[in-house]
Amino acid sequence: MWIGTLYALAAGLMWGLVFVGPLLVPEYPAALQSVGRYLAFGLITLPLAWWDRAALRRLHRADWIEALKLAAIGNLLYYLCLAAAIQRAGGPLPTMIIGTLPVVIAISANLRNHQRDGRLPWRKLAPSLLLIVSGIACVNRVEWEALRSAPGADPMRYAQGALLALVAVACWTWYPLRNADWLRAHPDRSPRTWATAQGVATLPLALLGYAVLWVGMVASGSAFPMPFGPRPWAFIGLMAAIGLFASWLGTLCWNEASQRMPTALVGQLIVFETLAALAYAFMLRGQAPAPLTMLGIGLLVAGVMWAVRVRPEPAAAEGHAA
Secondary structure, X not given: OHHHHHHHHHHHHHHHHHHOHHHXXXXXXXXXXXXXXHHHHHHHHHHHHHHOHHHHHOOOHHHHHHHHHHHXXXXXXXXXXXXXXXXXXXXXXXXXXXXXXXXXXXXXHHHHOHHHHOEOOHHHHHHXXXXXXXXXXXXXXXXXXXXXXXXXXXXXXHHHHHHHHHHHHHXXXXXXXXXXXXXXXXXXXXXXXXXXXXXXXXXXXXXXXXXXXXXXXXXXXXXXXXXXXXXXXXXXXXXXXXXXXHHHHHHHHXXXXXXXXXXXXXXXXXXXXXXXXXXXXXXXXXXXXXHHHHHHHHHHHHHHHHHOOOOOEOHHHHXXXX
């Protein structure tokens, strides 16, 4: 359990990087950032795929189709919506909305996977969920007030950002549930191999997306300098860093956690991503969190610490008790 928690913590620390990436290159379209990140991810996995080629050959056609679905929705579509949301509403609002993922995933998994994983009793799960929701509410209150006081704020643009962030939440509620389904159904397969397989599946999608975007910009007469934009080395370096750390290593660590822990529990540990994103955002701003934000972070951590102590009850025992 604790090894799985440490893997989830490592994944969260690396995934937090994706919230500051769009702020570092704000002049780059969200679609270009999405295909650029996953093009880097796919290229990074090619030598890894060669090294792991024996294990990859054991994957069947259905496995590759599943990896393609996970890559399309959990990678490309998720990050496209997230990057667009951050560009429209700034960093805080999407972080606030994505911060609800621990609660959304925990509830979804508890309703969906209790026959396989056992059910985390609601009466025991409720305190951790309440702590997490309270912590998110505290952080949200501070960030929302800052958002409202920003000069020249465009409510419609912020609304668009909020809607895109909600779509990102939907994508990443679906992704860990389906990803965990595959991992739990294949306990003999390496989480590293599955992370690499998703990278290989992402590569053709990213290449196609990059080509379509490039042709579309040329056809529309866009002044944006393709293929790497006005700051090519900054863009390439950022995409390579996010592709390596947030995509491959983050996915590897999350797969390790998902194979060790019930889905309803590991879903709550995505709170580490929210904490990391907030920490990076404040570092980028060069300011310390407000007292209410610190209280919220403390509540989030307390909720996670409570959650890892909860053990699932087998479905049979639950039915007998009923």
